Amino acid sequence: MLRRMTVFSMVLVLALMALSGLSSVQAQDKLIIGLLSDQTGALQQYGKELERGFMLGLKYATDGTMTVAGRTLEVLVRDTQSNPATGASQARELIEKDGAEVLVGAPSSGVALQLQQVAADLDVILMAGPAASPAITGANFHPNTFRACRNTTQDFLALTTVLKDSGVKKVVILAADYDFGRSSAAAAETAYKGIGLEIAQTIYAPLNTTDFTAVLQQVLASGADALQPIWAGDTSVALFKQIGELGVLDKMILITSFNSNPITKAASTEGEVGGIGSIVYHYTLPDNPINDWLVENHKADYNGEVPDLFTECGFATAQALVAALKATEGDTSTAKMIAALEGLEWEGPRGKYVMRASDHQVMLPIYIVRLVNLTDPEFKFYELVREVPADFVAPPCALPEQYAERCK
Numbered sequence: 070m071l072r073r074m075t076v077f078s079m080v081l082v083l084a085l086m087a088l089s090g091l092s093s094v095q096a097q098d099k100l101i102i103g104l105l106s107d108q109t110g111a112l113q114q115y116g117k118e119l120e121r122g123f124m125l126g127l128k129y130a131t132d133g134t135m136t137v138a139g140r141t142l143e144v145l146v147r148d149t150q151s152n153p154a155t156g157a158s159q160a161r162e163l164i165e166k167d168g169a170e171v172l173v174g175a176p177s178s179g180v181a182l183q184l185q186q187v188a189a190d191l192d193v194i195l196m197a198g199p200a201a202s203p204a205i206t207g208a209n210f211h212p213n214t215f216r217a218c219r220n221t222t223q224d225f226l227a228l229t230t231v232l233k234d235s236g237v238k239k240v241v242i243l244a245a246d247y248d249f250g251r252s253s254a255a256a257a258e259t260a261y262k263g264i265g266l267e268i269a270q271t272i273y274a275p276l277n278t279t280d281f282t283a284v285l286q287q288v289l290a291s292g293a294d295a296l297q298p299i300w301a302g303d304t305s306v307a308l309f310k311q312i313g314e315l316g317v318l319d320k321m322i323l324i325t326s327f328n329s330n331p332i333t334k335a336a337s338t339e340g341e342v343g344g345i346g347s348i349v350y351h352y353t354l355p356d357n358p359i360n361d362w363l364v365e366n367h368k369a370d371y372n373g374e375v376p377d378l379f380t381e382c383g384f385a386t387a388q389a390l391v392a393a394l395k396a397t398e399g400d401t402s403t404a405k406m407i408a409a410l411e412g413l414e415w416e417g418p419r420g421k422y423v424m425r426a427s428d429h430q431v432m433l434p435i436y437i438v439r440l441v442n443l444t445d446p447e448f449k450f451y452e453l454v455r456e457v458p459a460d461f462v463a464p465p466c467a468l469p470e471q472y473a474e475r476c477k
Contacts, residue, residue: 100140100399102390103163105156105174105184106198108148111276111302114329115176115379119198120146122376122383123173125366129359129384130391137391138399145169149180151276156180160187170401171196173386176379178202178249188213194406196386199379202252203464206430210468213403215410215429217389217422218382219349221253221299222464224326225260227347227435227457232264232295237322239267241293243284245300246273253299256464261297269293278304281311288317295322309336327351327438329378330448337443345439345454350381350419353449354436354456360418375447376418385417385431389424423459427466427475432459 104123107116127135127142135142145167149156156175163169164187172188172195175181181200188195189211197205197216201224206216240261244250254271261268269291274284288296296317300308305328312318318340325346327333348354352364352375363384367376376384389410394401396409411426423432438451466476 098140100137100142100171100394100401101163101167101169102142102144103160103167103169103172103174104144104146105149105160105172105180106146107151107176108146110150111304112151112176114303114332114377115199115301116148118329118377118379119174119176119383121367121371122363122380122385123198123387124383125363125370125380126384126387127391128366129362130388137394138397140394140399149175149177151177151180153177153179153183157183157187160184161191164191164193169193171390171406173390174198175200178205178252179247181205182209182248185209185211185214192403194401194403194410196390198386199382200249202249203256203467204248204252206428207464207467208252208469210428210472212407212429212472215389215424217386217424217431218379219433219435219462220256220430220464221249222256222260223433223435223462224347224349225253225257226462226464227437228324228326229260229264230455230457230461231345231437232261232266232324235295235322237266237295237324239269239291239293240295240297240324241269241288241291241321242271242297242299243288244271244273244298245276247276249301250276250299257297257299276300276302276304279307281308282315285311285315285317289315289320293321295324297324303332305332306336310338313338313340325440327440327451330375330450333440333450334443334448337440339443342440342442345437348436348438348451349378350376351378351436351438351451352376352380353451354438354453355419357416357418357420359416363418381418385415385419385422388415388417389413389422389431421459425463425466428468430464432463434459435462 147159178200195214201221203222244254327348393409397405413424435457437454
């Protein structure tokens, strides 16, 4: 009897081990991605664009299978509401409770900076999204963070191609008072001083400002002949309407970076038609098969709507992530992912993308466009003035001391 029990127990243990092993394999077959977005609040438009672009990018990069190296991709989306503490908490929960192996996001630079810390603490890869603060791949650099989207330094370097022959002599910067605004203001100042422009004292206001009267009075009193707004999200509508209403455009040139289609339509006036500025992406600008695929499939999947400002950013992020996972055969360990992502080159909606190995900032061209109308039903608002090459807008490698050797 004792012998029978021993044999039975051994068989039972072996069976349980086999089942356990099967469960482990099944768990490994799924790869969970935590997507930190904004579904409410001032940046919800950008969150929608990130989510749609990312899902379409996964679809394109996996030929519609949503699998990589035998692993099925599952995306769990969280609404950070642009709150850094909320985003950090959600990111930790996604990894520790939900089993996410990679993080993606976010629209808010303040949130993205906190996500970098979570990714470092828990040793996972963060694919930074539309958050455009230069600090993410600069002063706050960490080897676990990669950005397949441009940062504002690239925007301002592109704008110097317009400003150098514009007759502008002095620029005043009006920026949102959080990391995106402050780090971007510093980047604008460096870029514009590089072509000999004088910079007035930068003016800051909270991102949730809706009455800009006081700060625009400061702008008018600055002695500048050009205004560079550095703003994001829904409150851009109030800002640009009040710029027009308070007569700022009668006294100085507006240096423009065009926004998402609905925001541009709501914020702009007919008096601004003909103006020239930079734009992150517009679906009418690139002429290549991948952008054509993006436009066609976005319309098909989202009730005829066209891609918008940060759709391309989400799409390219998904492409880079899938390319890395193919190279690692589905292994998400940071050592293997870093090796796969550093120096990665791929073709995307803009054309060629290169992930700079030193600071993990993507190199890509920036568009300068002219606003030609505000009424086209498909948001065909622009004509291309020039595509500024990636090497011209490449930001300087500027990393913290412990990583400075990477820039050499």
